Amino acid sequence: MDNRPALPRFGPDYTPKMVAAIAACSTAIGRLDARITASPVAKPWAMRAAWSGYAKALQLQSGEVEEIDVFSWGCGLKIPGRPPLPSHVDLFDRLDDWRSALDNPDPLAWRDALPTAISEAIEAKDHPLLVRAFDTVRQLARIDHSIMAWLGLPFALRDLGLTATPLPCLAGCAKAFRLKSRPNEDEWLATLRALERAARIGLERLHGLERHFRNAQRAIAAEYRPGALPALLALIQYRPLLSPQSVAELLSMSIAGASKLIERASMAGLLVEITQRRSWRQYLTPDLAADFGYLPAKRGRPTKEPPPLPVDRDLASVFDAFDREMAAIDNLLTGVR
Incomplete structure (x- = not known):
């Protein structure tokens, strides 16, 4: 007679490997959540993280798209050499x-919008x-076969x-969760x-930002x-992919002036050219x-960061002006997204 216990009806089998994976995943999410709540770049990070999460959800919908393609679309620029996106379907119709x-x-907005058939089991x-x-x-x-199912994971975690808030880079899941009970x-x-x-990549990118x-x-x-x-450097936080034409349009300046401004940012190491051409x-x-593979990945110990700038009244006014530029760019892009 087989006396093995029946398989649980809810969740996975809690083997030591499974428990370790759950603990590691929960820890990584907790670290990211703790850092983002106190970060001065939370808003631009959320914009970039939304592009990353949406790219993952598109891939789960069998969309032939990579993360760089979503960043390219979000920044309004077509990167030379990248394959064209499908033209017979709007991949980004649910992003806004x-x-x-x-x-x-x-x-409660996301939870209230769920179908009434979705509920937690008693043993959950x-x-x-x-x-x-x-x-x-x-x-x-299993109910909604659109991309919105995969985009719902950040809300479920919240x-x-x-x-504390939905972290958009955590969108996704696995196709097996749709195909199998x-x-x-x-x-x-x-x-x-x-x-x-x-979660780890999201934290690394937050540190980089x-x-x-x-x-x-x-x-x-x-x-x-x-x-x-300062206006350009604030724009870079939200639009990491830029061209002189896009900068000129967004900052209301000439293309020649935008080119010189970008050159100054490049000299400071804040931008790198990825096209290597004259126009x-x-x-x-x-x-x-x-x-994205345009620069070799850094290996070895991270470079030592310069010491913090001294506390100075003149510098404080410069930083306040930069914060105002960040807020102005946020308002500008929120109106055009």
């Missing part, structure tokens, strides 16, 4: 709705919060208290490790007459240029 939901201060309270969040996405994915152990492990990796913010402050402080440089040049921030 999703970003509006992410910015919605009502914590005995399982880890991360498993319960994945089960909410699993139920939605609703269960794993994050009970994913197997390998599928659960792959999904947990993918989410952990997304904060480092870029500090370097921008140093570059402004080093200029005798910064002119429009229609495009520039990307160094951290994303490395992530």
